[in-house]
Amino acid sequence: MHNVVISGTGLYTPANSISNDELVASFNAYVQQFNAENASAIERGEVDALTESSSAFIEKASGIKSRFVIDKAGILDPARMVPRIPERSNEQWGILCEMAIGAAQDALARAGKTAADIDGVIVACSNLQRAYPAVAIEVQAALGIQGFGYDMNVACSSATFGIQAAVNSVQLGQARAILMVNPEICTGHLNFRDRDSHFIFGDACTAVIIERADQATSAQQFDVLGTKLLTQFSNTIRNNFGFLNRAAEEGIGTRDKLFVQEGRKVFKDVCPMVAELIAAHLQENGLEVAQVKRFWLHQANLNMNLLIARKLLGRDAEPHEAPVILDTYANTSSAGSVIALHKNHEDLPSGSIGVLSSFGAGYSIGSVILRKR
Numbered sequence: 001m002h003n004v005v006i007s008g009t010g011l012y013t014p015a016n017s018i019s020n021d022e023l024v025a026s027f028n029a030y031v032q033q034f035n036a037e038n039a040s041a042i043e044r045g046e047v048d049a050l051t052e053s054s055s056a057f058i059e060k061a062s063g064i065k066s067r068f069v070i071d072k073a074g075i076l077d078p079a080r081m082v083p084r085i086p087e088r089s090n091e092q093w094g095i096l097c098e099m100a101i102g103a104a105q106d107a108l109a110r111a112g113k114t115a116a117d118i119d120g121v122i123v124a125c126s127n128l129q130r131a132y133p134a135v136a137i138e139v140q141a142a143l144g145i146q147g148f149g150y151d152m153n154v155a156c157s158s159a160t161f162g163i164q165a166a167v168n169s170v171q172l173g174q175a176r177a178i179l180m181v182n183p184e185i186c187t188g189h190l191n192f193r194d195r196d197s198h199f200i201f202g203d204a205c206t207a208v209i210i211e212r213a214d215q216a217t218s219a220q221q222f223d224v225l226g227t228k229l230l231t232q233f234s235n236t237i238r239n240n241f242g243f244l245n246r247a248a249e250e251g252i253g254t255r256d257k258l259f260v261q262e263g264r265k266v267f268k269d270v271c272p273m274v275a276e277l278i279a280a281h282l283q284e285n286g287l288e289v290a291q292v293k294r295f296w297l298h299q300a301n302l303n304m305n306l307l308i309a310r311k312l313l314g315r316d317a318e319p320h321e322a323p324v325i326l327d328t329y330a331n332t333s334s335a336g337s338v339i340a341l342h343k344n345h346e347d348l349p350s351g352s353i354g355v356l357s358s359f360g361a362g363y364s365i366g367s368v369i370l371r372k373r
């Protein structure tokens with residue numbers, strides 16, 4: 001069995017950002033127009049009037065101040081409220097592949113590797129653009145990587161599950177190095193007309209190079225001390241969009257074909273599960289929570305992260321112990337915890353222990369224990 005390191009991370013951030021105020025102005029314009037158009041039916045009690053959204057609520061309930069998006073104009077147009085991402089010909093690289101290339105090139109450069117050093121590509125994300133061929137094989141072709149590629153989806157936990165799959169391959173000698181990428185266009189499955197969730201998501205892509213420790217040369221490396229995954233079925237976060245929709249015409253275009261959640265229940269269910277999983281994982285590796293210098297947690301909700309850190313540490317975490325990126329990125333699904341790692345690791349001294357953790361739909365939870373080399 002080979003020892004395995006994370007030797008580089010990469011990030012692709014879309015050029016456009018939407019502030020809470022911009023998002024709320026668009027949502028409220030839609031609400032006003034809907035209520036005006038349905039005034040008589042609302043008066044007769046046949047239709048429920050819609051209620052406006054508020055920037056203050058969004059920041060207080062979630063910690064989110066803005067989000068990066070692939071297309072700003074389509075989302076903010078009150079008559080559309082859907083990103084506009086034109087179709088491309090089969091001869092062009094797809095948009096997920098394009099984001100993946102950006103993040104991958106960043107990660108490869110930081111790891112000091114080229115395509116010739118990589119033996120496999122895993123695309124791990126919440127929403128894949130098409131049924132087939134796998135986006136990973138497209139990324140492989142775009143970067144000129146030999147070997148194999150496959151896609152996997154474990155919603156917000158896709159990256160930690162992808163890291164475990166990559167670690168296994170490298171440990172067993174099936175690959176010298178794996179590129180694991182997380183292209184997330186979360187705005188594509190977000191219902192921007194839903195007041196309860198229209199502010200939740202943003203778009204981004206992350207990449208991680210996982211390779212044999214004895215072949216790693218980069219300045220910033222982390223030993224992977226262990227990975228631990230947990231899934232438990234729940235319907236509280238769900239999206240019923242899929243290839244069988246066309247076989248049930250009555251359901252086409254209904255609300256459940258986009259992201260839906262019971263936010264409060266998710267919050268209550270998931271926080272204790274995550275804290276317990278991380279604590280158990282540390283214990284199995286002979287480590288105390290107090291030894292952990294940094295928690296790179298999934299970035300969905302600031303209050304969730306504060307609570308998880310408090311449950312683990314028995315006190316409030318210092319900002320540097322559980323860094324926050326959701327204030328400017330919002331929830332980027334599987335990319336979130338990797339963005340936190342990418343932007344917050346260079347200051348850690350050699351020997352520092354950190355935990356990368358994801359949680360989300362499934363439920364699915366992942367913990368990866370890292371030690372700075």
Ligand SMILES: CC(C)(COP(=O)(O)OP(=O)(O)OC[C@H]1O[C@@H](n2cnc3c(N)ncnc32)[C@H](O)[C@@H]1OP(=O)(O)O)[C@@H](O)C(=O)NCCC(=O)NCCS
Pocket residue numbers: 052053054057058061062156195196197237261262263264266267300301304331360361
């Ligand atoms: C979604 C989330 C931010 C909502 O926060 P919350 O405090 O649970 O909010 P609630 O839905 O209970 O609503 C609380 C109040 O705010 C109101 N509210 C909801 N959306 C609002 C909006 N956009 N603007 C203003 N008020 C709003 C509600 O009407 C409700 O009012 P009431 O108390 O008068 O009934 C929070 O539940 C969450 O983040 N949960 C975890 C979600 C998660 O991580 N999911 C994983 C996704 S992969």
